[in-house]
Amino acid sequence: MDNRIRDAFDQVTASQTLKEETLRHLRQKMAAPPPKRTGFYRAAMACLLFLVVGITGYWFYFVPTSFISVDINPSFELGINRFDRVVSVEGYNQDGRELCQQLSLDFLTYSQALEEILNCPTIVEYLQREELLSLSVAGKDQVQSQEILQTMETACMGKGNVFCQAVDNPQQVQQAHEAGFSFGKYQAYLELKALVPEITPQDVQNMTMREIRDLIREAEGSVSQSQSGNYAPGGGQGNGWRGGKNS
Amino acid sequence: MRTEQEASRAISQYGDTVRRICMIHLKNHADTEDVFQTVFLKYLTNSTEFESEAHEKAWIIRVAINACRDLIRSFFRSRTLSLNELLDQPDQVSHEHRGVLEAVLSLPVKYRDVVYLHYYEGYTAPEIGRILNRNVNTIYTFLTRSRQMLKEKLGGDDNGQQNSGRF
Numbered sequence: 559m560d561n562r563i564r565d566a567f568d569q570v571t572a573s574q575t576l577k578e579e580t581l582r583h584l585r586q587k588m589a590a591p592p593p594k595r596t597g598f599y600r601a602a603m604a605c606l607l608f609l610v611v612g613i614t615g616y617w618f619y620f621v622p623t624s625f626i627s628v629d630i631n632p633s634f635e636l637g638i639n640r641f642d643r644v645v646s647v648e649g650y651n652q653d654g655r656e657l658c659q660q661l662s663l664d665f666l667t668y669s670q671a672l673e674e675i676l677n678c679p680t681i682v683e684y685l686q687r688e689e690l691l692s693l694s695v696a697g698k699d700q701v702q703s704q705e706i707l708q709t710m711e712t713a714c715m716g717k718g719n720v721f722c723q724a725v726d727n728p729q730q731v732q733q734a735h736e737a738g739f740s741f742g743k744y745q746a747y748l749e750l751k752a753l754v755p756e757i758t759p760q761d762v763q764n765m766t767m768r769e770i771r772d773l774i775r776e777a778e779g780s781v782s783q784s785q786s787g788n789y790a791p792g793g794g795q796g797n798g799w800r801g802g803k804n805s
Numbered sequence: 806m807r808t809e810q811e812a813s814r815a816i817s818q819y820g821d822t823v824r825r826i827c828m829i830h831l832k833n834h835a836d837t838e839d840v841f842q843t844v845f846l847k848y849l850t851n852s853t854e855f856e857s858e859a860h861e862k863a864w865i866i867r868v869a870i871n872a873c874r875d876l877i878r879s880f881f882r883s884r885t886l887s888l889n890e891l892l893d894q895p896d897q898v899s900h901e902h903r904g905v906l907e908a909v910l911s912l913p914v915k916y917r918d919v920v921y922l923h924y925y926e927g928y929t930a931p932e933i934g935r936i937l938n939r940n941v942n943t944i945y946t947f948l949t950r951s952r953q954m955l956k957e958k959l960g961g962d963d964n965g966q967q968n969s970g971r972f
Contacts, residue, residue, distance in 0.1 A: 568925075
């Protein structure tokens with residue numbers, strides 16, 4: 559049987575055509591330039607593009623261009639993107655953090671967010687208790703900041719105890735955050751400090767905006783008395799009171 | 806990378822061996838061409854320094870068997886054809902040889918390689934074990950069973966002297 563198998567397999571040979579065809583194929587392969595790794599580069603470029611688009615898109619959408627600081631005693635800030643949407647909400651004290659959790663402001667337009675804030679039962683209750691609500695806007699985009707300020711003023715029209723202002727100095731925003739304040743409350747602290755130099759951030763940390771404003775008013779009264787009655791209401795770079803105890 | 810001359814020499818020297826392995830595994834000529842090109846392209850681009858011709862031949866056999874198995878596993882492999890279509894020159898194969906080849910091809914795939922390597926190439930069971938990367942006892946088992954099956958198919962006229970009962 560061994561011989562029969564051997565003889566049978568002997569009959570099976572590679573034809574000359576097959577050999578020549580294989581050799582021709584090998585020649586072609588040898589002559590051809592090494593395959594370009596286009597697939598790899600395309601995939602790498604696609605990944606890079608995806609990354610760039612992703613990062614740019616994230617930066618474009620999620621990086622705030624303006625901030626709104628909302629302060630009564632709860633203090634929190636809304637980050638507003640270039641599309642006028644709320645992309646961040648950050649509380650700056652315990653009350654502020656709790657209020658942020660109550661309100662669902664993410665991705666609303668800032669005018670919708672303001673409406674939510676002004677109609678929020680907690681805020682309404684604070685205002686009814688004669689507390690002061692300070693709405694401050696700051697941002698690198700002056701045009702957007704001005705538009706936000708106008709929207710805030712329109713939204714607060716007819717409401718008492720609400721104060722709207724624009725903070726033109728972005729450095730103050732950073733300083734406020736470093737001091738652990740929202741920039742709206744920090745602005746009030748700076749106003750008070752200008753009148754009462756010995757006041758410290760710790761002194762105002764737990765004060766309501768009403769208490770700070772009352773101190774400012776008192777200090778302004780004493781300063782104006784000492785300056786022969788030159789009374790200057792409001793202060794800072796804000797737009798002054800839009801409300802007040804009697805408005 | 807080897808030269809064209811080396812590849813040409815390998816095709817001449819081992820072409821028939823690769824062709825027989827292809828016949829054992831594959832179902833048509835197009836697949837055989839594919840495996841031929843695969844095996845000798847690997848040979849061309851491989852930089853293994855062979856210690857001897859025997860080493861080189863064993864390498865070619867191993868690569869050819871693997872290439873055939875890869876092709877069989879491939880989704881795009883061709884369909885089954887008759888023995889006539891498996892042979893390059895079917896008219897030159899006698900009736901008796903055709904019967905033997907058909908008997909070998911009727912064996913389970915795992916037996917065909919050992920039958921070819923043992924009965925035609927003359928490898929011992931330990932050598933086949935090394936080439937196929939299998940346990941030598943498994944090779945002995947395959948050889949015993951395939952021998953029994955071939956005896957039954959070919960009428961049991963065991964006239965081989967060299968390998969009768971010795972692997």
